[in-house]
Amino acid sequence: MEALSLISAALTRVVFMALLFFTSHPWPRTEAAKPAQELVKGFEAIPDSTVDSFQTLLADPDGNFSFGFLRVNRTRLSLAVIHRNLSDPVWVSDPTRSASWSGKTRLFFNGSLVITDRSSRVEWSTGTDGDRVVLRNDSNLQVEKTKPSQTVVWQSFDFPSNTLVENQNFTSAMTLVSPNGLYSMRLGNDFIGLYADDSHQMYWKHKALEAKAKIEDGSGPVHIRINPNGYLGMYQRGNTPVDVEAFNSFQRPTTGLLILRLEPDGNLRGYLWDGSQWALNYQAISDTCELPNPCGPYSLCTPGSGCSCIDKQTRPGPGFGGCTHSTQDQSDLCDGAPARFTVLRRNGVEVPFKELREHKTASSSEECEAFCEEKCECWGSVYNNGSGFCYLVNYPIHTMLGVADEGKVGYFKLREGVGKGKRWEVGSTVGIAFVCGTVLVLTVAMGFVGLRVWRRERRVSRILEEDGGLSPGPYKDLGSDSFNSIEMSRR
Known part of the structure; x- marks a missing residue:
């Protein structure tokens, strides 16, 4: 028994010493691999099937921005630059195209940054002869030539998607496009314009005030740039702006990042990153009814009352397409054959952003309707009895404005057959329910x-x-x- 006690005591001391050793001398931990700071010739990457949203391939020196594979709709991918605290990318390689998220899709750098799909077809390329790819701390992705001197041969700042960041020049050769592809921002010779791309109709315009400098003919096109002092400046030559569009942070000391985005609803909004959150800092359109299509096709937006339908019988559903007469067919009413349509009329209707539209003069609402009736490309007209102005709507009917003035008359064509199915569906549902109830x-x-x-x-x-x-x-x-x-x- 004494021998067993000695053995037990010895084992206890051994276990105690082992525990002391392991707690005072921890095993070295494997650190996660840091993102690359540059990509050189020979680089190649494929999508990781275990990644749900974004696969980082390259990071900026400060660690705020990353470049890599962005997963789109689960099975597709785009090349993108993201901010670590922003859900949407600040840049996308080509918003109109995407590759498959699979092991047969690969990205490589051979002087050009190239992405190919499973059939080895080139989906996108910078088309350059560079030596390395870097991501700057302002989110600018660049392909650089390092010899004989360092030069930038391609940069993402020249190909914006829907976002501008501080000090990024936006020129008349560029276009911002909303993520859903419905709206765009472009520059004119002295203004910024927002357009509904399905109708090519401008719905917002900001003209240069030329307070500090004048726009001179023959001195080149204008460009815009977000100034860190809190404004969107329009420039022609030098650093003196011909126009200043102030943000909420204008002339306030801030150390955050400013960005400007064209949103899916068609509004242009600015945001400020203050180190902890993104705050709304600017909004081009403040009234919902002044947006290009807030309520959907064949609808009315009445300030203070919200959305309703032109026919007064149906209700706009969530998002677009709630009214009975909604249609996805964007072709003209003739479509190679004689026009076949029915008509909706409604008093108390006005066209939105009418100051940006062309108009005719008519002596009556009947004459205004006649201007539109025989034209295949015309979907409706709105007549003002007070001014005699006749506005033609040469695209499928979107949101109109509801007003108190009954002298403003709307005339809207409805492609024959559209809307009947839904009315039948509602009526038949009620009828079937009645019959079933009676039988029961x-x-x-x-x-x-x-x-x-x-x-x-x-x-x-x-x-x-x-x-x-x-x-x-x-x-x-x-x-x-x-x-x-x-x-x-x-x-």
């Missing part, structure tokens, strides 16, 4: 009556059996004994 009530009633008759016949049968096995006959054959038996059976 009748079935229950008939079942109840049948049950009562069956119970009465069973009771009479039992009584007759107790009185000698007489079988029941017609009422006139039942003698007084039968009634006596019934009467006795109730005692």
Whole structure:
């Protein structure tokens, strides 16, 4: 026993010393690999099937921006630059195209940054002869030539998608496009314009005030740039702006990052990153009804009241397309054949952003309608009885404005057959429900009556059996004994 005690004590000391060693000398941990700071010739990458959203391939020196594979709709990918605290990318290689998220898609750098799909088809390329790829701390992705001197041969700042960042020049040769592809921002010779691309209609315009400098003919096109002091400046030559569009942070000391984005609803908004969150810092359009299509096709947006439908019978659903007469067909009404359409008319209607639209002069609403009636490309007209102005709508009907003035009359063509299905669906649903309800009530009633008759016949049968096995006959054959038996059976 003494020997066992000595052995036990020795084992205890060994275990204690081992624990002391491991707690005072931890094993070295494997650090996660840091993103590359540059890509050189020979670089190659494929999408990682375990990544759900973004696969980092390159990072800027400060660690705020990353370049890599952005997963789109689960099965597709785009090359993108993202900010670590922004859900949407600040740059996308080609918003109109994407490759598949699979092991057969690869990105490589051979002087050009190239992405190919499973059939080895080139999906996108910088088309350059550079030596390395770097990501600057302002989010600018660059392909550089390092010999004989360092020069930039390609940069993402020259190909913006829907976002501008501080000090990024936006020229008349560039276009911002909303993520859904419906809206765009372009520069004119002295203004910034927002356009609905399906109709080519300008819905917002900001003209240069030329307060500090004048735009000179022959001195080149204008460009715009976000100034860190909190404004969107328009320039022609030098650093003196010909126009200043102030943000909320204008002339306030800030150390954050400013960006400007064209959003899916068509609004142009600025945001400020203050180190902890993104704050709304600018909004080009403040009134919802002034947006290009806030309520959907064949709808009205009334300030203070919201959305409704032109036909007064249906309700706009969530997002676009809630009204009965919504259509995805964007072709003209003739489409190679004689025009076939029905008409909706509504008083108290006005075209949105009318100051940016062309108009005719008409003596009556009937004359205004006649301007549109025979034209295949015209989907409607709005007439102002007060001014005599006639506005033609040469694209499928989007959101109109609801106004109190009944003298403003809207005339809208509806492609024949559109909307009937939904009205039939609603009517048939109500009709079917009514018929089913009626059948159910009748079935229950008939079942109840049948049950009562069956119970009465069973009771009479039992009584007759107790009185000698007489079988029941017609009422006139039942003698007084039968009634006596019934009467006795109730005692």
